[in-house]
Amino acid sequence: LVVNDGSSDRTADILKALQAEFPGLHVIQHGVNRGYGAALRTGFKAAEHDVIVITDADGTYPEDRIHELVQHVRDGADMAVGARTGEDVNIPLIRRPAKAALRHLASYLAGTRIPDLNSGLRAMRKDLVMAYLPILPNGFSFTTTISLASLTNGHRVDYVSIDYAARSGRSKIRPIRDTLGFVALIVRTVLYFNPLKVFYPVAGFLLLLVLGSTYYDMFLVESAPNLSDKTVLLFVAWVQVLSLGMIADLIDKKSRL
Structure with missing residues (x-):
């Protein structure tokens, strides 16, 4: 299941070619760009199985580790997250201090250690996602919010160490503005579940x-x-x-x- 969030490049054409090659590939098109979280929301609603795996389509996450994440959920975890803590993690140095500070703040407020706050590779029970879907945002903070919501409500979240490949192209993350936004999001989410x-x-x-x-x-x-x-x-x-x-x-x- 692929959600194309209104991409303006050749993504739609590539997906059509892949559908011809793989008839079982289900593609959902957003007419306009609605945001990372909105794309995930569309995918979750369309998913038919009780365990859902999400990943980015830019090749940065190791898809060969998906079976491990799914097995964690099958073994009783509510969510299994691919934590970018492996030996080969390509995150720009300029972003690491802010990510570490946000991770420590979230760990303190959630009351548990969080190795990776917003990893885009994770497996989870569909009923868990649907329970929190009304409060999950349409933007990049979707994964951060569902992580904090799950942890502060006592759900079992397992972490599996993974590598993270270098990303090609330009990131849409705005360091200062988005960091401040993530701080506000972390405080607001924990305030909602554990004031x-x-x-x-x-x-x-x-x-x-x-x-x-x-x-x-x-x-x-x-x-x-x-x-x-x-x-x-x-x-x-x-x-x-x-x-x-x-x-x-x-x-x-x-x-x-």
Whole structure:
């Protein structure tokens, strides 16, 4: 099953030739470019089997490892991801620091180590994907979102180390803009499924500021001990963040009933 997301090159012609050679090849055409996630959504809806494998068509992922990923799902995993941690991984050096920072942030918020956050080679149960399909985006962040949604909800996600070939052509990733977008996406996704993971660290930081400011006001200021406006505002901010976290957690728990 191939989804052509409105490609403007010779992709459509090549797919027609492949269909003539392989009659079982099912091709779905998007009239316009709708985005990476939109192409996956179309493919998931059209897929007829209970285990789905996704990969890119640019030759960067080792398709000969697909059977391993499928076997992990057959053995009980909800999702098996080809983690680009092998000996021959061709990711531009300029993108590696940002990817590592995003991976560590996501690992902390999800509460588990994530070797590869947005690998495009993975096998998964169709019912898992369909359960989260309404919240999955149409853009490049599709795989990141489904990874975080699965991990924060306790699904079993296995990782298989793979190589990653050099990509030909120009990437559509915009380093600064997309990195900031991924940070927002990670926080928003974890906030949706496990809000306390986001609110508690912020509340803890504010509490430290409140205690430090209180100590300064009471013991280090030469005038009579008195709480400053700054300390009061920090205390109010701490109470508000803590309260919002608890309310968000209650809403999350109620929505799961």
